[in-house]
Amino acid sequence: MADLELVPVPTRILTDKDNIVDIIEQYAKDKVGPNDVISVAESVVAITQGRITRPEDLKPGLLARVMCRFVPQKGSLSSVYGMQAAMNMEGEWRFFFAMVVGLLAKIVGKNGVFYELAGEQAALIDDVTGTMPPFDKHIVYGPKEPERVAQEIKERLGCYGATVADVNDLKRSRIVGTSDGLKPDLLARILIDNPFGNASQKTPIVIIKNYAQAQAQTLG
Amino acid sequence: MELLIGLLVIAGLIAVAIWLYIANQGDAEFEFQVNQATAFEVVDSNETAITLKCKVPFVNKGTQDGTMMDCYTRHLLPYEQYDGVIVNSRLELESAPRSDGYFEAIIIPKKTGQTIVITVQLTARHGDIRQALAQMVDMPIDIVYQVVARSDWYITKTRLVMKAADVVRAAGLVTGTR
Numbered sequence: 001m002a003d004l005e006l007v008p009v010p011t012r013i014l015t016d017k018d019n020i021v022d023i024i025e026q027y028a029k030d031k032v033g034p035n036d037v038i039s040v041a042e043s044v045v046a047i048t049q050g051r052i053t054r055p056e057d058l059k060p061g062l063l064a065r066v067m068c069r070f071v072p073q074k075g076s077l078s079s080v081y082g083m084q085a086a087m088n089m090e091g092e093w094r095f096f097f098a099m100v101v102g103l104l105a106k107i108v109g110k111n112g113v114f115y116e117l118a119g120e121q122a123a124l125i126d127d128v129t130g131t132m133p134p135f136d137k138h139i140v141y142g143p144k145e146p147e148r149v150a151q152e153i154k155e156r157l158g159c160y161g162a163t164v165a166d167v168n169d170l171k172r173s174r175i176v177g178t179s180d181g182l183k184p185d186l187l188a189r190i191l192i193d194n195p196f197g198n199a200s201q202k203t204p205i206v207i208i209k210n211y212a213q214a215q216a217q218t219l220g
Numbered sequence: 221m222e223l224l225i226g227l228l229v230i231a232g233l234i235a236v237a238i239w240l241y242i243a244n245q246g247d248a249e250f251e252f253q254v255n256q257a258t259a260f261e262v263v264d265s266n267e268t269a270i271t272l273k274c275k276v277p278f279v280n281k282g283t284q285d286g287t288m289m290d291c292y293t294r295h296l297l298p299y300e301q302y303d304g305v306i307v308n309s310r311l312e313l314e315s316a317p318r319s320d321g322y323f324e325a326i327i328i329p330k331k332t333g334q335t336i337v338i339t340v341q342l343t344a345r346h347g348d349i350r351q352a353l354a355q356m357v358d359m360p361i362d363i364v365y366q367v368v369a370r371s372d373w374y375i376t377k378t379r380l381v382m383k384a385a386d387v388v389r390a391a392g393l394v395t396g397t398r
Contacts, residue, residue: 055289055373068370069242073285079368128287128368129325136325137289 005209006195007031010202013134016050021152023048028205032159035212039187040153041196042124042166042176043131044204045143052138055081055128063092067099076139082127085139090119098122124166124176132202142166146177154179160212163187167194183215190214248286248330248369252278252378260340260382262390269343270353270391275314276363276380279333286330286369291323293338294362294377304352305342309361312337336363340382353391356384 009028014020024038032038046052064084071078077086087095095118102114115123124142131140143149146164153162161182166174173192175184187208195206257276264271280286293309310321314335318324328334338361344352362377 055368060372065371066238066242069245078285078370079287080370080372081368128289129327133322133324 003210004190004214006190007207007209008195008197008203009205009207011204013132013202014044014048014204016048016052018048020045020048020149021156024153024205025156028207029157031207032157033209034158034160035210036159037182037187037208037211038153038157038159038162039165039191039206039208040149040162041204042143042146042164043126043140045146045149045164046140047131047135049144051141051144052135053085053141054138055079058084058088060084061087061092063087063096067095070099070103076125076127076130077122079127082125082139085141086118086121086125089121089125089141094119095122123174143176147179148177150177150179165191167191167196169194183218186215186218245370246283247371248280248284248328248367249282250278250286250288250328250365250367251281252276252363252365254363254378254380257380260386260390262392263339265349265391268347268349269341270349271339271341272387272390273337273339274380275335275337277333277335280328280330282330282369284330284370285327286367287325287327288323289325289366289368289373291336291363291365292321294364295340296360296362297357302355302357304345304355305349306345307359308341308343310339311363312339338363338380342387350391353384353388356387358383
């Protein structure tokens with residue numbers, strides 16, 4: 001049986017002037033087969049959708065100023081602007097409720113409750129420095145309709161499937177959306193070593209060669 | 221009525237506790253240590269221009285990590301003061317050199333620091349750089365930087381003075397300056 005192989009595909013820097021499906025067709029069409037899955041970095045999908053903002057364009061409120069203080073420093077919500085940007089997307093009072101419940105849950109030893117309640121932007125948003133220039137000075141939201149994007153990629157490229165993934169060097173691998181029929185848990189395990197690399201914006205596409213066989217094997 | 225007063229007292233105590241927590245937590249605080257800057261050294265020269273570099277360390281002496289969003293030089297040499305040279309200046313991180321003048325935003329953990337390298341190019345407006353440097357004056361260079369951390373972003377600056385005598389010495393000239 002053919003081996004699973006991860007093939008990063010370099011591109012130029014993508015912006016909100018680009019269509020991610022067109023870009024993938026342009027750079028990866030010749031490298032993709034019918035048994036392969038195309039994975040694309042979620043922050044780059046979001047950038048092509050124009051889902052970015054700058055700290056200078058945000059007006060933090062009292063809730064954001066207070067709540068960011070309760071987020072550990074490494075998190076994107078630890079800056080007042082990262083927090084305000086996420087709150088603008090998910091709702092200030094939803095965030096407040098999630099924070100209060102999350103803190104109480106933490107006291108009794110249950111972690112992650114805040115992120116379960118606050119909405120997907122709480123986990124997906126990237127604060128400044130989270131992406132490479134020229135977007136290092138921007139806050140990047142999570143992508144819109146990642147499942148639809150993945151389905152469009154699959155249909156345009158004629159591959160086995162496509163996925164939008166949020167992966168980093170800290171061994172965090174989160175599948176944000178997939179085309180029909182893929183197994184997110186398996187994809188997350190395959191991408192755990194961050195094949196996009198640190199500069200995910202210049203290799204935003206990774207082709208998972210022979211994924212179909214790997215999935216069949218896990219099901220069999 | 222007593223219940224209402226009790227609730228107000230509890231709300232007040234919570235507010236005070238949060239304020240104390242935030243005050244104790246502090247924030248990032250950057251400092252460019254221009255007093256520890258290296259002397260300007262010549263890295264390139266020809267008949268009409270000279271390029272010099274110096275290094276300036278900076279630290280985040282605050283209690284929180286902070287992001288240096290942007291950082292750039294602003295040299296101040298109005299032609300009313302001296303019009304013998306055209307000045308170009310830029311800076312880069314010593315740990316991440318780049319020549320395009322772009323400063324990539326970087327997180328500086330609390331109690332740590334980095335070093336910037338400032339490059340200044342002086343081009344004689346009327347031909348000979350040696351003659352132009354003979355009349356050079358001290359030139360302030362503001363290091364302007366934007367910080368994003370737990371509080372509102374801000375832009376501030378620290379001044380470094382490029383002394384004419386140091387430039388002349390670095391260039392190997394013995395002519396006096398004014």
